[in-house]
Amino acid sequence: xxDDEIVRAVLARALDSGAEFAEIYAEQRxxxxxxxxxxxxxxxxxGRDVGAGIRVLRGQQTAYAFTNLLTLEALLEAAGVAAAGLxxxxxxxxxxxxxxxxxxxHLAARDPREADGPALAEVVRxxxxxxxxxxxxxxxxxxxxxxxxxDVFITNSEGHRSTERRVRTRLVAxxxxxxxxxxxxxxxxxxxxxxxxxxxxxxxxxxxRRAAERAVAMLDSVPAPAGELTVVLAPGGGGVLFHEACGxxxxxxxxxxxxxxxxxxxxxxxxxxxxxxVDDATLPGSWGSMxxxxxxxxxxxxxxxxRGVCTxxxxxxxxxxxxxxxxxxxxxxxxxxxxxxxxxxxxxxxxGESDPxxxxxxVKRGLYCDDLGGxxxxxxxxxxxxxxxxxxxxxxxxxxxxxxGANLVGDGPTxxxxxxxxxxxxDQRQGVCGKDGQGVPAALGNPTLRISRxxxxxxx
Amino acid sequence: xxxxxxAEALLGILDGLVARARVGEGVEAYxxxxxxxxxxxxxxxxxxxSSARTRGVGIRVLRDARFGYAWTSDLSDTALAETxxxxxxxxxxxxxxxxxxxxxxxxxxxxxxxxDPRFAEVTxxxxxxxxxxxxxxxxxxxxxxxxxxxxxxxxDRATVGIASSTGIRAATTRCDxxxxxxxxxxxxxxxxxxxxxxxxxxxxxxxxxGAAAEAVRRALLVLGGRKPxxxxxxxxxxxxxxxxxxxxxxxxxTAEAVQxxxxxxxxxxxxxxxxxxxxxxxxxxLPGGLSTMPWDDEGVPTSRTLLMEGGVLRGYLHNSHTAxxxxxxxxxxxxxxxxxxxxPPGVAPSNLHLLPxxxxxxxxxxxxxxxxxxxxxxxxxxxxxxxxxxFSVGVNGVMVRGGVLAEPVREATIxxxxxxxxxxxxxxxxxxxxxxxxxxLGGLTLVVEGMTLAGA
Numbered sequence: 001x002x003d004d005e006i007v008r009a010v011l012a013r014a015l016d017s018g019a020e021f022a023e024i025y026a027e028q029r030x031x032x033x034x035x036x037x038x039x040x041x042x043x044x045x046x047g048r049d050v051g052a053g054i055r056v057l058r059g060q061q062t063a064y065a066f067t068n069l070l071t072l073e074a075l076l077e078a079a080g081v082a083a084a085g086l087x088x089x090x091x092x093x094x095x096x097x098x099x100x101x102x103x104x105x106h107l108a109a110r111d112p113r114e115a116d117g118p119a120l121a122e123v124v125r126x127x128x129x130x131x132x133x134x135x136x137x138x139x140x141x142x143x144x145x146x147x148x149x150x151d152v153f154i155t156n157s158e159g160h161r162s163t164e165r166r167v168r169t170r171l172v173a174x175x176x177x178x179x180x181x182x183x184x185x186x187x188x189x190x191x192x193x194x195x196x197x198x199x200x201x202x203x204x205x206x207x208x209r210r211a212a213e214r215a216v217a218m219l220d221s222v223p224a225p226a227g228e229l230t231v232v233l234a235p236g237g238g239g240v241l242f243h244e245a246c247g248x249x250x251x252x253x254x255x256x257x258x259x260x261x262x263x264x265x266x267x268x269x270x271x272x273x274x275x276x277x278v279d280d281a282t283l284p285g286s287w288g289s290m291x292x293x294x295x296x297x298x299x300x301x302x303x304x305x306x307r308g309v310c311t312x313x314x315x316x317x318x319x320x321x322x323x324x325x326x327x328x329x330x331x332x333x334x335x336x337x338x339x340x341x342x343x344x345x346x347x348x349x350x351x352g353e354s355d356p357x358x359x360x361x362x363v364k365r366g367l368y369c370d371d372l373g374g375x376x377x378x379x380x381x382x383x384x385x386x387x388x389x390x391x392x393x394x395x396x397x398x399x400x401x402x403x404x405g406a407n408l409v410g411d412g413p414t415x416x417x418x419x420x421x422x423x424x425x426x427d428q429r430q431g432v433c434g435k436d437g438q439g440v441p442a443a444l445g446n447p448t449l450r451i452s453r454x455x456x457x458x459x460x
Numbered sequence: 461x462x463x464x465x466x467a468e469a470l471l472g473i474l475d476g477l478v479a480r481a482r483v484g485e486g487v488e489a490y491x492x493x494x495x496x497x498x499x500x501x502x503x504x505x506x507x508x509x510s511s512a513r514t515r516g517v518g519i520r521v522l523r524d525a526r527f528g529y530a531w532t533s534d535l536s537d538t539a540l541a542e543t544x545x546x547x548x549x550x551x552x553x554x555x556x557x558x559x560x561x562x563x564x565x566x567x568x569x570x571x572x573x574x575x576d577p578r579f580a581e582v583t584x585x586x587x588x589x590x591x592x593x594x595x596x597x598x599x600x601x602x603x604x605x606x607x608x609x610x611x612x613x614x615x616d617r618a619t620v621g622i623a624s625s626t627g628i629r630a631a632t633t634r635c636d637x638x639x640x641x642x643x644x645x646x647x648x649x650x651x652x653x654x655x656x657x658x659x660x661x662x663x664x665x666x667x668x669x670g671a672a673a674e675a676v677r678r679a680l681l682v683l684g685g686r687k688p689x690x691x692x693x694x695x696x697x698x699x700x701x702x703x704x705x706x707x708x709x710x711x712x713x714t715a716e717a718v719q720x721x722x723x724x725x726x727x728x729x730x731x732x733x734x735x736x737x738x739x740x741x742x743x744x745x746l747p748g749g750l751s752t753m754p755w756d757d758e759g760v761p762t763s764r765t766l767l768m769e770g771g772v773l774r775g776y777l778h779n780s781h782t783a784x785x786x787x788x789x790x791x792x793x794x795x796x797x798x799x800x801x802x803x804p805p806g807v808a809p810s811n812l813h814l815l816p817x818x819x820x821x822x823x824x825x826x827x828x829x830x831x832x833x834x835x836x837x838x839x840x841x842x843x844x845x846x847x848x849x850x851f852s853v854g855v856n857g858v859m860v861r862g863g864v865l866a867e868p869v870r871e872a873t874i875x876x877x878x879x880x881x882x883x884x885x886x887x888x889x890x891x892x893x894x895x896x897x898x899x900x901l902g903g904l905t906l907v908v909e910g911m912t913l914a915g916a
Binding site: 031034036037038039040041042043044045046047048049050051060061062063064065066067068069081082084085116117118120121139140176178182183184185226227257258259261337339372373374375376377378380381383384385386387389404405406407409410411455457 | 502505506507508509510511512513514515516518527528529530531532533534535539543546549550551552553554555556557584606607609610644650651652653687690719720721722724802803804838839840841842843845847848850852853854856870871872873875912914915
């Protein structure tokens with residue numbers, strides 16, 4: 001994306017004052033979205049973002065500047081602004097540049113641009129038609145198609161130079177159903193680091209139908225009970241809980257600030273010995289996968305906890321140095337306009353040895369959470385709250401009535417400790433994880449899990 | 461650079477695009493040229509300093525009642541021409557809607573200057589010193605305050621412009637500054653965090669010590685919390701919590717949500733939806749407001765809109781599309797809103813707030829006697845549903861006993877429905893506090909009767 005001559009000049013300018021390290025992150029991103037709402041394709045939006053961020057580091061100090069223009073002049077100006085953020089005398093020089101090639105690339109089989117606007121309008125209409133045909137109770141259908149093709153160029157004063165192309169596609173259907181004054185919603189939202197082949201794995205009509213079936217089914221739900229209950233999390237449906245309540249606390253920036261309940265716990269038991277968790281950016285074509293992270297470190301599989309014992313944290317360059325741990329390849333940024341910070345990619349609870357059906361049969365009275373909605377967690381205490389978007393009561397080992405309006409309240413360490421059965425199955429979901437004002441694609445996943453006791457906030 | 465110079469440069473680009481509109485086609489160009497600075501302090505040093513200049517243009521093309529949108533951060537002539545072509549292509553694949561209109565020009569609302577010459581007088585060194593002072597002020601509190609999660613100074617000066625083939629042509633420059641800090645408190649192995657903040661047009665007017673004191677006070681207030689007994693009691697929302705609830709209500713008060721069947725307030729205009737003491741106003745013209753502008757993101761003049769008056773629903777927030785869809789009964793309230801140049805306009809509140817009552821928070825607590833003082837809501841986005849009205853969220857806070865704050869509470873939920881909450885408002889505090897959540901939300905202490913606090 002940038003000639004070596006420009007790179008060397010810009011990095012040299014960035015090192016002009018007191019920085020130990022300088023880096024250029026440049027990208028071009030073509031994004032497109034098609035949104036159907038209220039029976040009509042309302043928006044078709046496309047755009048191109050081009051820009052570069054210049055980062056300089058000294059110890060744990062960072063200065064950053066970015067520009068929309070990739071001209072030598074604009075880049076030198078940004079480098080000057082960044083350099084001025086770390087005043088001092090020259091400490092480092094630019095090493096010889098060498099190209100680093102990602103070991104794994106997540107290449108799209110079919111470029112999203114093979115489908116033009118009208119073809120994508122047809123995709124979202126097919127999802128809508130399928131959703132509306134599920135039941136007369138379906139009131140509103142929103143379908144969103146989004147694709148992006150991002151070309152990333154990273155180079156730094158240590159001589160690293162790499163490029164990577166990342167393509168992502170996603171189809172989201174949201175349905176509102178209403179009957180007798182009760183309104184319920186349902187959603188399905190597959191996404192992957194692939195091209196148009198996403199639609200082969202997830203045909204639009206299936207996505208629309210699944211969202212509608214969930215919304216319509218919930219019309220027969222009863223208000224959730226409140227109190228402490230045994231809770232079973234369905235495969236995929238509970239991943240967000242571990243992402244929020246455990247994953248974020250194992251990001252090295254939060255650990256380094258002493259703001260995590262999991263800080264300084266490496267080698268200690270932080271949960272039930274039945275439970276192991278990983279963050280794995282190497283999974284082929286998965287929503288959060290990448291070849292190199294946004295600092296150029298190869299993407300990896302990082303074991304966060306192994307049979308209940310805290311193992312590794314997710315780190316970037318700065319926090320790895322601060323905690324004296326290896327770089328785990330988890331540096332991510334929303335765009336050139338943002339600083340890289342440690343982030344999850346595909347964070348999963350691994351399958352165990354129990355028969356999922358047997359786990360449900362083992363519960364006398366409890367809540368089976370088909371899907372959790374959004375949640376919030378205070379990383380300092382680990383306290384969390386999750387909405388349960390779809391759930392069933394478990395009575396005498398059988399799934400009975402659907403329940404609505406439940407939420408789960410607790411804290412990460414307690415939940416990890418109370419997992420007393422782990423299923424052999426597994427499923428995942430895709431989302432956009434927000435942290436420090438930056439959104440990045442992240443996948444979450446889990447097998448069937450039984451939590452012996454957890455507070456359920458209900459409305460009944 | 462002067463405001464006028466920035467504005468004219470941006471308008472020049474937008475004019476060039478509008479001039480290329482073809483016969484039978486509407487073209488609207490929206491542009492932004494923004495400079496931002498963020499300084500984060502940690503452990504007595506500048507942890508990160510980030511300086512940004514963002515430019516971008518979004519183009520909306522209207523043909524045969526179909527809108528297409530395209531944007532670019534590359535403002536070269538070639539890229540702008542390609543973006544206009546992309547918007548045209550995109551318009552050919554969307555569905556027609558007779559309510560798709562580009563608004564006609566109207567005189568902008570006079571909100572005075574949103575720029576301030578004092579903004580440019582502040583040196584980078586002064587800004588760094590503010591961030592360091594903010595962090596130090598929290599650490600200095602000592603005792604159970606164990607650290608600072610983050611302490612930031614930020615500023616933003618943006619020129620926003622819009623021009624369209626209907627004759628709209630406007631640009632304005634606005635500057636803003638803020639400090640925000642999150643304090644960590646620890647006791648008996650349990651940690652709590654809470655933030656404090658202040659906003660001002662220019663850094664000279666920021667209350668750094670006030671923001672630090674707020675974070676410290678709020679973090680200590682809930683330290684050592686335990687699960688409460690489940691009970692049906694009055695809940696006293698603090699101004700932050702009230703502002704967050706307003707944010708949820710805002711989603712249901714846009715005409716877009718109403719027209720698309722996604723609002724619990726659909727069809728309720730003229731009906732009592734809240735207690736008589738509740739009056740809710742959205743005011744894009746508010747002097748000094750966090751979201752005050754002379755015109756909205758479609759170039760329509762901003763206005764003051766009475767949404768709920770004495771508990772009675774008076775109307776909804778509109779942009780030109782939702783107003784046109786309502787036919788002759790509505791006009792745009794000047795609430796078109798975009799998430800920057802990359803998105804076409806939707807509808808959102810500007811400065812949304814409840815009119816304050818007369819009693820200070822201490823008097824409200826004394827009146828309540830026994831209840832729950834709610835400082836923080838968690839899981840609001842999944843737990844408070846503006847479509848169904850269901851409300852069930854996690855909370856921390858403090859029990860109110862004998863009219864004063866008693867033991868802290870954590871890992872609890874409060875539940876009810878939004879309609880019941882609005883009708884159950886027993887008192888409105890005098891302590892209006894503006895918070896920069898999704899525009900500007902004005903919260904205050906609010907007492908709601910008969911909610912369920914659930915704990916163990």
